[in-house]
Amino acid sequence: xxxxxxxxxxxxxxxxxxxxxxxxxxxxxxxxxxxxxxxxxxxxxxxxxxxxxxxxxxxxxxxxxxxxxxxxxxxxxxxxxxxxxxxxxxxxxxxxxxxxxxxxxxxxxxxxxxxxxxxxxxxxxxxxxxxxxxxxxxxxxxxxxxxxxxxxxxxxxxxxxxxxxxxxxxxxxxxxxxxxxxxxxxxxxxxxxxxxxxxxxxxxxxxxxxxxxxxxxxxxxxxxxxxxxxxxxxxxxxxxxxxxxxxxxxxxxxxxxxxxxxxxxxxxxxxxxxxxxxxxxxxxxxxxxxxxxxxx
Amino acid sequence: xxxxxxxxxxxxxxxxxxxxxxxxxxxxxxxxxxxxxxxxxxxxxxxxxxxxxxxxxxxxxxxxxxxxxxxxxxxxxxxxxxxxxxxxxxxxxxxxxxxxxxxxxxxxxxxxxxxxxxxxxxxxxxxxxxxxxxxxxxxxxxxxxxxxxxxxxxxxxxxxxxxxxxxxxxxxxxxxxxxxxxxxxxxxxxxxxxxxxxxxxxxxxxxxxxxxx
Ligand SMILES: Nc1ncnc2c1ncn2[C@@H]1O[C@H](COP(=O)(O)OP(=O)(O)OP(=O)(O)O)[C@@H](O)[C@H]1O
Ligand SMILES: [Mg+2]
Numbered sequence: 001x002x003x004x005x006x007x008x009x010x011x012x013x014x015x016x017x018x019x020x021x022x023x024x025x026x027x028x029x030x031x032x033x034x035x036x037x038x039x040x041x042x043x044x045x046x047x048x049x050x051x052x053x054x055x056x057x058x059x060x061x062x063x064x065x066x067x068x069x070x071x072x073x074x075x076x077x078x079x080x081x082x083x084x085x086x087x088x089x090x091x092x093x094x095x096x097x098x099x100x101x102x103x104x105x106x107x108x109x110x111x112x113x114x115x116x117x118x119x120x121x122x123x124x125x126x127x128x129x130x131x132x133x134x135x136x137x138x139x140x141x142x143x144x145x146x147x148x149x150x151x152x153x154x155x156x157x158x159x160x161x162x163x164x165x166x167x168x169x170x171x172x173x174x175x176x177x178x179x180x181x182x183x184x185x186x187x188x189x190x191x192x193x194x195x196x197x198x199x200x201x202x203x204x205x206x207x208x209x210x211x212x213x214x215x216x217x218x219x220x221x222x223x224x225x226x227x228x229x230x231x232x233x234x235x236x237x238x239x240x241x242x243x244x245x246x247x248x249x250x251x252x253x254x255x256x257x258x259x260x261x262x263x264x265x266x267x268x269x270x271x272x273x274x275x276x277x278x279x280x281x282x283x284x285x286x287x288x289x290x291x292x293x294x295x296x
Numbered sequence: 297x298x299x300x301x302x303x304x305x306x307x308x309x310x311x312x313x314x315x316x317x318x319x320x321x322x323x324x325x326x327x328x329x330x331x332x333x334x335x336x337x338x339x340x341x342x343x344x345x346x347x348x349x350x351x352x353x354x355x356x357x358x359x360x361x362x363x364x365x366x367x368x369x370x371x372x373x374x375x376x377x378x379x380x381x382x383x384x385x386x387x388x389x390x391x392x393x394x395x396x397x398x399x400x401x402x403x404x405x406x407x408x409x410x411x412x413x414x415x416x417x418x419x420x421x422x423x424x425x426x427x428x429x430x431x432x433x434x435x436x437x438x439x440x441x442x443x444x445x446x447x448x449x450x451x452x453x454x455x456x457x458x459x460x461x462x463x464x465x466x467x468x469x470x471x472x473x474x475x476x477x478x479x480x481x482x483x484x485x486x487x488x489x490x491x492x493x494x495x496x497x498x499x500x501x502x503x504x505x506x507x508x509x
């Protein structure tokens with residue numbers, strides 16, 4: 001029982017670590033405040049669910065979730081990149097709400113607010129990840145792969161160019177960098193990994209509905225990123241671990257569950273305030289919101 | 297062959313005429329000195345050539361190709377490099393990273409370029425720790441590693457120490473020997489004479505003098 005509980009938390013940590021790393025790519029490394037990240041998470045979850053339930057193999061649905069989310073990343077970034085700073089943030093926020101309302105209203109496809117129950121556990125080449133510990137192995141493997149792939153990409157020239165664009169777009173252009181294209185790539189890549197997290201989430205929880213993918217979800221991921229530090233993948237993992245574990249003790253002091261939810265929001269808000277005041281760079285990061293909210 | 301041709305370019309900011317029907321051309325391998333008082337339009341002219349600013353009228357040609365219709369990054373990829381009057385350095389990045397943005401090169405190649413501008417010992421330092429002159433030298437390193445053909449220099453000697461001024465002048469001469477085409481904005485008339493083949497003077501956005509140096 002306690003083992004199951006611990007594995008459950010570990011699986012959630014993996015899923016949120018992927019989400020936080022992918023948002024960090026867009027908001028930390030590429031400097032674009034994205035308030036619609038939960039939409040990419042949702043697109044991955046629904047894509048994977050609908051495909052598997054239509055009879056496609058899990059591996060295909062898993063990759064399609066990444067591909068579909070990446071596609072929406074490109075779709076969002078093309079109009080959004082005409083905007084900067086606060087306006088970009090509002091556009092991404094709108095995008096998140098549009099996706100959520102599509103999921104709510106396209107009931108033939110998504111069953112709307114009823115959600116989709118009975119999502120099967122993943123099966124890879126005849127092996128079923130039904131047992132909790134095997135699901136953890138799968139989620140952990142995807143998390144580790146995400147970390148190393150992103151680290152490799154960001155340590156190379158792409159990472160340097162992102163850094164340069166964050167400092168000065170005109171100077172980057174004058175050195176031959178196609179700033180728009182690089183930003184679209186960053187959006188697509190971040191969305192792609194959020195899509196993978198969505199697939200992992202859907203097949204783990206086995207039930208999805210639009211209420212799992214709200215703005216509050218994006219804020220939680222953003223808080224993980226800022227707590228760990230902008231432009232630090234390790235920080236994002238640490239942020240996910242801390243914020244998943246932090247509210248857990250509340251379960252054991254016998255509060256009614258309705259209150260636990262509200263208390264969690266208060267804890268998150270308090271933490272955000274404490275961060276802004278005491279540790280604006282996060283735990284590991286090189287910078288915090290500087291240059292994102294105010295300048296773009 | 298003409299490397300640069302500017303044909304009837306005008307640019308106004310609100311009521312301010314920053315450039316007013318400017319036309320000139322520059323042969324390949326030659327250096328043009330661009331002079332004029334504060335606010336006469338010198339930087340704006342470089343901004344129009346590199347498309348940092350979109351002109352209201354006129355055309356810009358580089359190596360017989362019209363470039364004013366292209367986005368800035370494409371112009372840069374044709375081999376047009378620039379040293380900015382201010383803000384051309386990525387302060388929060390290392391000296392090496394500043395070069396690697398310009399060209400996807402190996403460390404060794406970057407180190408060799410840095411040696412030419414006397415910054416190899418600073419390769420892993422934050423660019424923000426460099427002096428004004430060293431920042432300029434780093435920008436020269438960037439145009440060198442990109443092997444730009446046309447180099448636009450916006451007051452590269454302004455506020456630079458005596459020692460670094462000498463180094464920069466040496467680098468400019470070296471680039472000239474390699475056959476690069478340059479436009480140099482500079483206030484010191486003796487230096488203009490030393491380094492340039494041709495002079496253009498701007499006043500309120502108009503060319504008021506065009507002469508041999
Ligand atoms: N982005 C801009 N927006 C508004 N006005 C501008 C802009 N850039 C330049 N100007 C105006 O255009 C005119 C020409 O400016 P420019 O910077 O080209 O002059 P300059 O010859 O380079 O001067 P300096 O010697 O001071 O560098 C000035 O009146 C300036 O205020
Ligand atoms: Mg100027």
